Amino acid sequence: MQEISDRSTSAPADRPSGTRARVLEDLRNAIISGAHPPGTPLSEGALAEAYGASRTPVREALKQLQVEGLVEIRARVGTFVRQPSRREVVELFQIKEMLEGLGARLLARRGSVPELDLLRHNIAASEAAVASGDADRYAHLVHEFHDLILQGADNTRLLAHYRQLMNQLAYHRLVISSLRRPGRPGASLGEHRTVVERIAEKDGFGAELAMRDHVRASERGVMADPAPGGPGEDDERKDT
Structure with a gap:
């Protein structure tokens, strides 16, 4: 079992791919562990601030997590932790x-x-x-x-x-x-x-x-x- 990562959020600004990977892994682990329960709204701005990143890697992470079935992106409504049927x-x-x-x-x-x-x-x-x-x-x-x-x-x-x-x-x-x-x-x-x-x-x-x-x-x-x-x-x- 993987624990929620507690790596530093101060990844170098010249390594955006590293930032994307870090945000994706940490957010995925937070959802899987229950830190973000089903139905929780996920704000790009709040997540960017929490992970010390810009909105772009956060947005890309959320899109990947939607593909994986962990989040649901509702147009003009927001992004939420998904509850499987x-x-x-x-x-x-x-x-x-x-x-x-x-x-x-x-x-x-x-x-x-x-x-x-x-x-x-x-x-x-x-x-x-x-x-x-x-x-x-x-x-x-x-x-x-x-x-x-x-x-x-x-x-x-x-x-x-x-x-x-x-x-x-x-x-x-x-x-x-x-x-x-x-x-x-x-x-x-x-x-x-x-x-x-x-x-x-x-x-x-x-x-x-x-x-x-x-x-x-x-x-x-x-x-x-x-x-x-x-x-x-x-x-x-x-x-x-």
């Missing part, structure tokens, strides 16, 4: 299930690799977080767990597609939403343990099934939560 979330979770299932299977085939040790450390830290009721810490460890699975698959294209999908889902918000359900953190941790056990056993088929089961359980938790930050209404319902 329930249908979109379901469809993205279907893709997530396939990508992460494949990642677990590929990792299991690799045997004893550094990512497996890191996953075991993640499980131990997660047990402590769940036992202490530290939901924020556990949410961070959930991100780390899933990213380690895809890193360990050792497939650069798979990892790139996965991380793009996580951005489109604004997954941090959905994890927090899912973990609000009573008993979900403990159940999630148990599912993580099963995935790691299958990977350690070099059971590629079992690892894939365990990961896909886990993703479906996570999806059920997200879709059951009507709280702000969860998925929005279906597009069809908005038109009625």
Whole structure:
């Protein structure tokens, strides 16, 4: 999981491409992390001041984030953090299930690799977080767990597609939403343990099934939560 960048906002004026990249990355991370919740208006002027940049790189960053599905630019109205519809979330979770299932299977085939040790450390830290009721810490460890699975698959294209999908889902918000359900953190941790056990056993088929089961359980938790930050209404319902 990537944290919100705290790099200096004083990028050299003669490196506009660097400024564009910095503004894009920092704004993307702020949206994904929930610092800018769904529906939040995004002012070019205010963002330019916050990031120590001109309006041009901010405008270009917002256009790119619209392409990625994170913001919505409404002509003559403004720019807002986008809330995906329930249908979109379901469809993205279907893709997530396939990508992460494949990642677990590929990792299991690799045997004893550094990512497996890191996953075991993640499980131990997660047990402590769940036992202490530290939901924020556990949410961070959930991100780390899933990213380690895809890193360990050792497939650069798979990892790139996965991380793009996580951005489109604004997954941090959905994890927090899912973990609000009573008993979900403990159940999630148990599912993580099963995935790691299958990977350690070099059971590629079992690892894939365990990961896909886990993703479906996570999806059920997200879709059951009507709280702000969860998925929005279906597009069809908005038109009625």
